[in-house]
Amino acid sequence: MRFEALAKSHNRESVRIEELEKRSDLFAKNVFNNSKMLQFLTNEAYSKVQAAIFSGNKIDRKIADQVAEGMKAWALSMGATHYTHWFQPLTGATAEKHDAFFDLMPDGRGIEKFGGGQLVQQEPDASSFPSGGIRNTFEARGYTAWDPTSPAFVYKTTLCIPTIFVSYTGEALDNKAPLLRALHAVDEAATGVAQYFDKNVRKVHATLGWEQEYFLIDKALAQSRPDILMTGRTLVGSSAAKGQQLDDHYFGVIPNRVLSFMSALEKQCMLLGIPVKTRHNEVAPNQFELAPVFEEANLSVDHNLLLMDVMDEIADKHGFKVLFHEKPFAGINGSGKHNNWSLATDTGVNLLSPGSTPMKNLQFLTFFINTIKAVDTYEELLRSSIASASNDHRLGANEAPPAIFSIFVGKQLSDVLDDLEGVSKGKLSPEEKTELKLNVVGKIPEILLDNTDRNRTSPFAFTGNKFEMRGVGSKMNCAKPMTVLNTIVAKQLVDFKKEVDALIDKKNLKKDEAVFNVLREYIKTSKRIRFDGDGYSKDWDTEARKRKLSNNKNTPKAIQVLTSKDSLALFEATKVMNDKELVAHQEVELDNYIFHLQIESSILNELVYNYIVPATLKYQNLLLENIAGLKDVYGAAHKKLTEPQLNILEKMAEHMVAAKKLADLMTQAKIKSDKATSIAKKAQSYCDDVKPYLDQIREHADALEQLVADELWPLTKYRELLFTK
Ligand code: ADP
Ligand code: MG
Numbered sequence: 001m002r003f004e005a006l007a008k009s010h011n012r013e014s015v016r017i018e019e020l021e022k023r024s025d026l027f028a029k030n031v032f033n034n035s036k037m038l039q040f041l042t043n044e045a046y047s048k049v050q051a052a053i054f055s056g057n058k059i060d061r062k063i064a065d066q067v068a069e070g071m072k073a074w075a076l077s078m079g080a081t082h083y084t085h086w087f088q089p090l091t092g093a094t095a096e097k098h099d100a101f102f103d104l105m106p107d108g109r110g111i112e113k114f115g116g117g118q119l120v121q122q123e124p125d126a127s128s129f130p131s132g133g134i135r136n137t138f139e140a141r142g143y144t145a146w147d148p149t150s151p152a153f154v155y156k157t158t159l160c161i162p163t164i165f166v167s168y169t170g171e172a173l174d175n176k177a178p179l180l181r182a183l184h185a186v187d188e189a190a191t192g193v194a195q196y197f198d199k200n201v202r203k204v205h206a207t208l209g210w211e212q213e214y215f216l217i218d219k220a221l222a223q224s225r226p227d228i229l230m231t232g233r234t235l236v237g238s239s240a241a242k243g244q245q246l247d248d249h250y251f252g253v254i255p256n257r258v259l260s261f262m263s264a265l266e267k268q269c270m271l272l273g274i275p276v277k278t279r280h281n282e283v284a285p286n287q288f289e290l291a292p293v294f295e296e297a298n299l300s301v302d303h304n305l306l307l308m309d310v311m312d313e314i315a316d317k318h319g320f321k322v323l324f325h326e327k328p329f330a331g332i333n334g335s336g337k338h339n340n341w342s343l344a345t346d347t348g349v350n351l352l353s354p355g356s357t358p359m360k361n362l363q364f365l366t367f368f369i370n371t372i373k374a375v376d377t378y379e380e381l382l383r384s385s386i387a388s389a390s391n392d393h394r395l396g397a398n399e400a401p402p403a404i405f406s407i408f409v410g411k412q413l414s415d416v417l418d419d420l421e422g423v424s425k426g427k428l429s430p431e432e433k434t435e436l437k438l439n440v441v442g443k444i445p446e447i448l449l450d451n452t453d454r455n456r457t458s459p460f461a462f463t464g465n466k467f468e469m470r471g472v473g474s475k476m477n478c479a480k481p482m483t484v485l486n487t488i489v490a491k492q493l494v495d496f497k498k499e500v501d502a503l504i505d506k507k508n509l510k511k512d513e514a515v516f517n518v519l520r521e522y523i524k525t526s527k528r529i530r531f532d533g534d535g536y537s538k539d540w541d542t543e544a545r546k547r548k549l550s551n552n553k554n555t556p557k558a559i560q561v562l563t564s565k566d567s568l569a570l571f572e573a574t575k576v577m578n579d580k581e582l583v584a585h586q587e588v589e590l591d592n593y594i595f596h597l598q599i600e601s602s603i604l605n606e607l608v609y610n611y612i613v614p615a616t617l618k619y620q621n622l623l624l625e626n627i628a629g630l631k632d633v634y635g636a637a638h639k640k641l642t643e644p645q646l647n648i649l650e651k652m653a654e655h656m657v658a659a660k661k662l663a664d665l666m667t668q669a670k671i672k673s674d675k676a677t678s679i680a681k682k683a684q685s686y687c688d689d690v691k692p693y694l695d696q697i698r699e700h701a702d703a704l705e706q707l708v709a710d711e712l713w714p715l716t717k718y719r720e721l722l723f724t725k
Pocket of ligand 1: 207208209210211291292293294295338340341342343350463465466468
């Protein structure tokens, strides 16, 4: 396999991509967006859909029929033959079940049919999707329901309708339903607060701009590795002599084959309305990044999921395999997906952007400080939202952001916060007000974007007009962290408004006095979360413990907090998830974690028994034959000549014995873990008792790779995977 794959990859040529049309001409051609709705819908249907998008109004059946009719006409004109409800089950991927528009009339004629019923709701036979026990198979059903805030699109020959996926009794069985509820909560809460500063604000939406990192590996080479194929990462593999030491890949010239892949991908993204903007090489060899212009968070999440599907597909056409795994290769950087987040009003204002007047800056400070306060209160919950078996290789494992949550705001804003801490209690004197206006709030420069001392080690950094959450996994659905972040900020803003209103009503304070008073207390009580130092240092570990910040290094531990008393209360108060859903979602995550480790350990066991040991034995035989031959020819004098061979034989035996023994111990550990009495205990046991064997076995396997003759080694090597263009 290895040598065939290498030959294939050497002979590959880059696919020619023509760019005949301007990108803006391609943009959203395949999306049923506003301009298409205007063209294909009645005025009534159009305005009802717009109202539903703006305020979440229900769309009645008659209107749904009209929308379906228009959507069908458009989709058929785009060459679509099928439609599907496109949803996000808790597996982390997207799911779809295609139905043809085609239908048969009683008189035997064929027609294309699609009505409001099919648009609004579907009942996929979904009993195999994870539900954490919500959906017992007898009460069975899960429904998908249309999300009009994310426009339908045609991909290949299918009309895809973004939907939520809920149980018969309404519990979320997916990642989108909780996200939509969180976005609704933050809209309500933030609108209330934004109206302190501008009465005209009617709606606030969260914005998200993700940055997708990934590896691109030749398809044949990827297929030659059972571990990459089955787990998305290499479980063994000795480091290539050259890794990323020279930093010669980062922002370097993009190789031709990769460039044509990127062009083809971007063209497809344009058609689908995904506003991709930047592309570049990342730090590790064969690692790249792609980022779009930011969008409303729900749409942005959908676009990221769609992008990952499209990438798989286009890569395949170009002879590549995309690795989205957070840590596909040991010894070089892993991949992440920074989530840039902010809040924007329907009047076009970014609430996390400092402005040109003191009032605008007070508004900025309000949202800025409330976000800090929210992250401080719920740091452990936010950490839990990015926990997964594969992301454990980054968080808490000497790799990009640490498992400890902290916020970096930079020197300038730290100074402003320090100044605000000194604001007097209660009413402010005219002098103090002027001082605040001129020298504190007024001092915030309009553009902080060039904030020079950006701290790349911070998991949650303010970057001038948005916060950047850096621990999100490259493979992950951004809906999870976005749900938690928007929920905690919503809760915080509701509390804030209550406190400010109370000061205005009961203590007779002016609005800005009340705001200053509450913010001052928040700055004081959320100090521990602010950290501008090196997030990777040992000192920070110790310091964070003193500050009582959580430091959960693995998934089973990190997601315990999902069902803590405080979390249940938070999600209940914001109406984002009920107890039943939280327990179920936690259970699904634990299950996912266990499955992940079960698969990895099985594959590794197979690699040891069926690949590594047999290869070692072959080389052993070759050496033995050689030694016997030398003995025949040289008699007693052979000893000196065969010393290196014997030495290699001994080393190989040592590592082979150890690898096999550890593989057997790992199997025993799995049997023990499987007997755990609860799913939480089972996951923790897989983490503590099974997972360590993966690294230990790897050490011996990699040592054997260095000993066995290259031509006998069956597994494609790191230098081949990472350096073949
Ligand atoms: P980097 O973090 O690599 O230095 P930038 O700071 O230029 O890159 O921005 C990266 C991402 O931030 C882009 O994907 C962009 O869409 C996103 N972004 C910019 N402004 C906002 C905003 N107001 N809300 C959400 N995302 C934003
Ligand atoms: Mg970034």
